[in-house]
Amino acid sequence: xxxxxxxxxxxxxxxxxxxxxxxxxxxxxxxxxxxxxxxxxxxxxxxxxxxxxxxxxxxxxxxxxxxxxxxxxxxxxxxxxxxxxxxxxxxxxxxxxxxxxxxxxxxxxxxxxxxxxxxxxxxxxxxxxxxxxxxxxxxxxxxxxxxxxxxxxxxxxxxxxxxxxxxxxxxxxxxxxxxxxxxxxxxxxxxxxxxxxxxxxxxxxxxxxxxxxxxxxxxxxxxxxxxx
Numbered sequence: 001x002x003x004x005x006x007x008x009x010x011x012x013x014x015x016x017x018x019x020x021x022x023x024x025x026x027x028x029x030x031x032x033x034x035x036x037x038x039x040x041x042x043x044x045x046x047x048x049x050x051x052x053x054x055x056x057x058x059x060x061x062x063x064x065x066x067x068x069x070x071x072x073x074x075x076x077x078x079x080x081x082x083x084x085x086x087x088x089x090x091x092x093x094x095x096x097x098x099x100x101x102x103x104x105x106x107x108x109x110x111x112x113x114x115x116x117x118x119x120x121x122x123x124x125x126x127x128x129x130x131x132x133x134x135x136x137x138x139x140x141x142x143x144x145x146x147x148x149x150x151x152x153x154x155x156x157x158x159x160x161x162x163x164x165x166x167x168x169x170x171x172x173x174x175x176x177x178x179x180x181x182x183x184x185x186x187x188x189x190x191x192x193x194x195x196x197x198x199x200x201x202x203x204x205x206x207x208x209x210x211x212x213x214x215x216x217x218x219x220x221x222x223x224x225x226x227x228x
Contacts (some may be wrong), residue, residue: 017144019063021175022134026060029130036123046177055092059085059134086134093131096124097211104218111222121219125186125212132208133182134182137175147172155201156181159193186212208226 033053035118062081100120103109110116141147141154151172160171177194184192189209196202 017148017174021179022137023060023063025130025133025175025179026056026063029126030056030060031063032123032126036119040110040120055085055089059089077097081139083138086131086138089169090131090135093124093127094207094211097128097215101126101214101218104222114123114222117219117222121215125215128208128211128215129179129186130180132185132204133175135204136181136201137178139204142172144174153197155196155198157195157197161197182208184211189213 010228032051033056037053047134059082062078062085100110103111104117110120136156137144140156141150141152147154151170156173156178158173160166163169181194184194185205185208189212191205196205
């Protein structure tokens with residue numbers, strides 16, 4: 001799934017990409033998630049408060065332990081494990097969003113306090129962005145290792161793909177590009193400078209944009225009403 005150039009044996013081609021950007025993103029989000037649950041231990045809007053952090057920790061272990069050495073030898077189990085955990089991560093993020101939206105409609109739980117609502121909404125929104133960024137990163141062209149062997153656009157066409165003069169001939173997106181894609185999709189609610197090419201890419205973007213629109217619209221409306 002990912003690798004570290006320093007761990008590639010001499011004479012072998014570098015396959016995959018650095019694991020540290022997704023690891024850093026996961027660590028930051030796990031810290032935010034745990035901090036929220038410590039601050040609001042009785043506000044169980046998720047009903048299963050440690051579900052998402054547990055999935056994130058498991059994914060973090062796969063990223064850290066599955067990247068040792070050259071991934072050409074480890075890709076099958078690493079990719080299957082990572083995709084499975086990311087799908088569970090996406091499901092957990094959508095579950096958290098659904099319950100928060102339900103509480104917003106009913107006016108219960110953290111939604112009665114604008115401060116708690118904004119903090120909780122920010123963590124849930126960030127979780128959705130990270131989950132879909134991971135999903136985009138792993139499904140596009142069958143993952144980082146496959147993209148390192150064939151840089152042609154498969155599921156997503158980035159600006160450098162559409163305008164080769166802006167990048168190198170063998171340019172390929174990395175995790176940070178998919179994190180950017182996820183954030184722009186959840187704020188613009190539509191493609192910006194990255195075009196989905198396949199049905200699975202389009203459907204994933206539709207789901208994320210729909211969830212983000214409902215979440216942000218209700219949180220902003222409720223917070224403004226609470227503050228006024």
